[in-house]
Structures are given as structure tokens and as C-alpha cells.
Amino acid sequence: EVQLVESGGGLVQPGGSLRLSCAASGFTFSSYDFHWVRQPRGKGLEWVSGISTVGDTYYSASVKGRFTLSRENAKNSLYLQMNNLRAGDTAVYYCTTGLAGWDNWGQGIQVTVSS
Amino acid sequence: QSVLTQPPSASGTPGQRVTISCSGRSSNIGSQYVFWYQQLPGTAPTLLVDYDNQRPSGVPDRFSASKSGTSASLAISGLRSEDEADYYCSVWDDSLRGWVFGEGTKLAVL
Numbered sequence: 001e002v003q004l005v006e007s008g009g010g011l012v013q014p015g016g017s018l019r020l021s022c023a024a025s026g027f028t029f030s031s032y033d034f035h036w037v038r039q040p041r042g043k044g045l046e047w048v049s050g051i052s053t054v055g056d057t058y059y060s061a062s063v064k065g066r067f068t069l070s071r072e073n074a075k076n077s078l079y080l081q082m083n084n085l086r087a088g089d090t091a092v093y094y095c096t097t098g099l100a101g102w103d104n105w106g107q108g109i110q111v112t113v114s115s
Numbered sequence: 116q117s118v119l120t121q122p123p124s125a126s127g128t129p130g131q132r133v134t135i136s137c138s139g140r141s142s143n144i145g146s147q148y149v150f151w152y153q154q155l156p157g158t159a160p161t162l163l164v165d166y167d168n169q170r171p172s173g174v175p176d177r178f179s180a181s182k183s184g185t186s187a188s189l190a191i192s193g194l195r196s197e198d199e200a201d202y203y204c205s206v207w208d209d210s211l212r213g214w215v216f217g218e219g220t221k222l223a224v225l
Contacts, residue, residue, distance in 0.1 A: 044216060045216045096160075102152075102162055105159040
């Protein structure tokens with residue numbers, strides 16, 4: 001069974017940092033691109049960042065320069081290092097992947113940036 | 116203003132057919148594949164359509180999608196109460212060098 005489990009979320013003050021992790025199981029991790037998508041409460045989906053099988057990374061304009069996405073194939077894990085967090089980063093963050101469209105999603109994890 | 120424009124809401128009665136539009140640009144819909152996602156209340160999104168008009172395994176054939184130029188649309192026929200959800204279009208944007216989502220359309224089954 002394919003599973004994506006996010007961890008590392010929580011409450012952080014503006015300007016602070018958090019590292020989200022996504023642990024994958026049930027498929028060949030190294031063969032897939034991965035992405036993070038976030039959703040503020042009551043609002044729509046926003047793509048945040050993606051990483052290819054060979055480690056190429058892509059970021060939305062809203063997080064570029066503050067967030068860093070990496071992967072560790074040996075541990076079947078994905079990491080999103082989030083620095084200089086702002087109130088506007090408050091959202092549920094989803095880890096997602098798929099070969100033709102994103103057909104596997106984690107349950108999501110809450111990140112709240114507030115003083 | 117979002118790069119992809121969707122109507123904020125849509126509605127229909129059971130059995131009806133409804134369509135949801137997604138308007139973009141030459142740098143996204145006009146040159147890249149469109150994907151559609153369904154998000155039921157309180158849950159993660161699920162993939163509904165890939166590569167413009169292909170239904171992944173398990174998606175009922177009541178759902179269909181099409182694309183023309185810089186616009187795409189999702190059609191749901193034989194509307195059912197369990198179709199009440201938010202629907203999002205998504206596509207890679209060559210200019211932005213990233214993925215974009217539409218603002219989402221909340222579908223109500225009256």
C-alpha cells in the first residue's frame with residue numbers, strides 16, 4: 001500500500017524555521033518526483049515546491065529563497081526546510097507524488113506561523 | 116489574481132450534468148497537460164483527470180474533461196450527492212517554471 005506520512009509541523013514565530021518531512025512507503029521512492037502543496041484554512045491549493053528523481057528542485061515565487069527541498073532516497077524521505085517563515089505561510093502542507101498526475105497524497109500537516 | 120481562472124461555485128441537482136471551466140494562458144494550458152483534482156470536505160485532494168482527459172483507474176466515467184486552446188473544462192454527468200466537493204485544475208506553467216492551480220470551484224448538489 002502506498003503511503004505518504006508528513007511530520008514536523010507545528011507553531012512557530014514569524015522569522016522562525018521548521019523542517020517538514022515526508023516518509024514514503026509501498027513504492028520505489030527513487031523513481032518518483034515529489035511535490036509539496038499547501039492549503040490555508042478555507043482557501044485553495046497552492047503548489048510550493050517540487051523535486052525530480054535526479055534532485056532538480058523547483059519553487060513557487062512565494063517561497064523561493066526561503067524554502068529548500070531535498071530528498072534522501074536511502075531513507076525514502078523528503079524534506080522541506082522552511083526558513084524566515086511568515087504569517088502567510090500558515091497552511092496545511094501536503095506531500096504528493098505520482099507518475100501521471102499526483103495520485104498519492106499524505107494526510108497533510110498543519111504549519112502555523114504566529115507570535 | 117490566479118494564473119488559472121475557475122468559477123468559485125457551481126451547482127446542479129441529482130442526475131444533472133454540470134461543467135467547470137478553467138481558463139489559462141499559452142504558457143500553461145495552451146502548451147501543457149491539464150490535471151483535475153477533487154477535494155472532498157476535510158480530506159486531501161485526489162486525482163480525477165490526468166493528461167487533459169484521461170481518467171485514472173477507479174474514477175467513474177461520469178467524469179470527463181476536455182481542452183481547447185487556453186481553456187479546459189471538467190464535466191460531471193449523472194450528478195450525485197457524493198460529488199459535492201471542491202474541484203481544482205492544475206498545470207505546469209512554462210513562464211513561471213512551476214505548477215499552478217486554479218482557485219477552485221465548490222460544487223453543490225442541490
